[in-house]
Amino acid sequence: MRVPRRTSTLLVTVLLAGTVMVPLAPAALAAPATAPSAARALAPSAVPFTAAEAHRSATGAYTLTWSSPAGQVVVTASTDPNATSGVEVGRGAGTGSLTVPAGTLASGARWYFRLTPDAGAPLTVAERSLGLADADNARDAGGYRTTDGHWVRMGVVYRSNKLSRLTAAEQQVLLDQHITRDVDLRNSVERSDEPDRVPAGITYQVADVVSLSHGLKFHKDAAATLAAALAAGLFSGSDDLGQSIGYPFMVNFVGADYAFHDTLTAVAANQGATLYHCTAGKDRTGWTTAVLLTLLGVPRATVEADFLASNTYTGDPDAVELSWLRAAFAEVDYIYGDFDTYLHKGLMLDDATIDALRAKLLV
Template identity: 70%
Template sequence: MRTQRKLTGAAIATALLIGAGPVLASPAAAAPPAAAAALATAPAPFTAAEAHLAPDGGYTLSWSSPSASVTVTAVTDPTAAGGTVVGTSAGSGSLAVPAGTLPAAERWYFRLTPDSGTPLVIAERSLSITSARNFRDIGGYRTTDGHWVRTGLVYRSNKLSSLTPAEQQKLLSQHLTLDVDLRNASERKEDPDALPPGIRYQVADVVSLSHGIGFHDPALITLAAALAAGLFSGSSDLGQSIGYPFMVNFKGADYAFHDLLTAVATNEGATVYHCSAGKDRTGWSTAVLLTLLGVPRATVEADFLASNTYTGDAKAVELSWLRAAFAEVDHLYGSFDAYLRKGLKLDDTTIASLRAKLLG
C-alpha cells in the first residue's frame, strides 16, 4: 500500500484496514459461582511442557515440574480418563515416543500425571492440515498465575476454502463445532470456507462498515503516529505498521472482536477462527484472547511470531506490528482490561466464562 496517499473518512477505513498488506483487509472480574469454582482448582504443577511431532510420526515430550516423577499417558481425546501409558520419567524430564508406538489417530494428546497434583494435557500444536498450514491450537500455554490454557478447545487458522474431505473429517474428530470468519466480504466471496455438516459458520468481519465509519481517535492522528512508529522500528511493511493500530482504533473492529470472544465463550464444542493467512487479524485476535487469559506477553509474542514458521515465510509478521496494536490499547484505554470492557464491551460474565472454560 502507498502510505503517502492522502486518506480520510471511508478511504481510511477501507484502504488502511483492507489494503494494509496482503492479508489485513489486568484485574480479573468477579466470576460467577460456577466460573469461580472452576478456577479455584489448583493448577497443574508444571512450569513448562511441550509436545513435538517429528516428520517420521514420533513424538518428543518435555516438561518441568517439582514432582518426583511424571507418568505419560497417550489419549485421543483431551478429556479422556483412560489411555495408553507410554512411559514414566523424572519430575523434570523428557520422553520420546518412537514412530509406530501408537496406532494411527487423527490427533494424539499426552496426559502428564505427576506423583502429586493435577495432571496436564499437552499436544503437538499443529494439526498438520496441508491446505491450512497455519491451523494450530492456541492451548498449551502457561499463565502468569500458574494455570494452563487447555488444549483442544480453540484453534487459529488461515483460510479454510481448500479443505479436503480427510481434513474436514479431522476437524470433526476434534469436536470442532464453530468456525468464525474474520475476513471481509470480498475475501469470503472469492474463497468461501469448505466446511462439513456439523460445523456452524459465523462472520466477524474486522473491517465491516455495517456499524458505520468511526474511530476512537481521529484517524489522521493514528495514521501519523503509526507511520512514525513504523519508520522508527524499521518495519518492512508500513502498511502493516498502520493496519495493526487501526484494528484497535477502528470502532467496527470492536464489534468483530467482541463477537468472536463471545462466540468462543458460549460455543459448545471447539472453535476455530481465521482470516486469510491467519497471521494479522487472526494474530491480533489470538493476542487479545491469550492476554485476557493471563498468558505472559513474551509468550503471546512468541505465538504471534510462530506464523513465520507455520506459513513458511520468515517475513510473514514482525513483532513491531503486534507491539503497535498493544501500544494503541495503552494510548486509548490506559490498560488492557479497560480495552476489553470499554472498547470490546465484554461484560464480567463473558470474561469469567472464557477464563473458566479455557484455563485448567
C-alpha cells in the same frame, strides 16, 4: 503477498474517515457500569507443571518435555483431550523428557498426552499444528502457562488461515477435534472469492474485522493514528508499512471491536471447540489470539512467541513482525489506558463473558 486485501481495505477506510470519533463504548453494546478487573483471582492452580510441550517430528515420532517438582510423571496417550485415561507410553522424573517412537501410536490421529504427576493435578498437552497441508497455520491456541500458574486448555480453541481449500480428509480432521463453530474474520470480498469449505456439523459465523455495518467510526483521531503508525513503522524498519498501520487500526476502528467481541463471545458460549481464522491466519487472527491469551493471563513474552510462530507455520520468515503486535498493544494503552479497560469498554465484554472464558479455558 505481503499486503493482504484486508490491509488495503482498512487503509481506504482510514483515508475516507478523517477524524470521525465515537465514545469509548458504542451505545448499542454499552460496557457495564462497573468494570472490575478481568484478572480477578482464580483458585490456586493444582497443576504443578511449570513447563510442558509436545512436538511431532516429520517421521511421526513425538517428543515430550516437562518440568515440575513431582517425583515421577506417568504419560498416557489418547485422541480425546478430556480423557482421564489412555495408553501408557512412558514415565519419567518430575522434570524430564520422553520420546514416543514413530509407529507406536496410530497415524492419522491427533494425540493428546496426559502428564500425571505423583503429586498434584495432571496436565494434557499435544502437538499444536493440526497438520493440514491446505491450512498450514491451523493450530491449537492452548498449551500456554499463565502468570498465576494456570494453563490454557488444549483442544478448545483453534486459530487458522483460510479454510477454502480443505480436502474431505482435512475437513474430517476438524470434526475429529470436536470443532463445532467456524468464525470467519475476513472481509466480504475474501469470503466471496474463497468461501470456507467446512463439513456439516460446523456452524459458520462471520465476524468481519473491517465491516462498515456499524458505521465509519473511530475511538480516536484517525489521522493522528495513521501518522503515528506510519512514523513507528518507519522507525522500526518494518518491511510492510501497510501492516504497521493496520494493527493500530484494529484497536481504533469501531467495526473491529464488534468483530472481536463476537469472536470471543462465540468462544465463551460455544458447545464444542471453536476455530477462528482470516486469510493468512497471522494478522486479524494473530491479534484475536493475542487478546484472548492476554485476557487469560498468559505473559506478554509468551503471547509474542505465539504471534511470531506464524513465521514458522507458514514457512515465511517475514510473515509477521513483532513491531506490528506491539503497535496494537500500544494503541490499547493510548486509547484506553490499560488492557482491562479495552476489554470492557472497547470490546464490550462483560464480566460474565470474561469469567466464562477463564472457566472454560483455564486449568
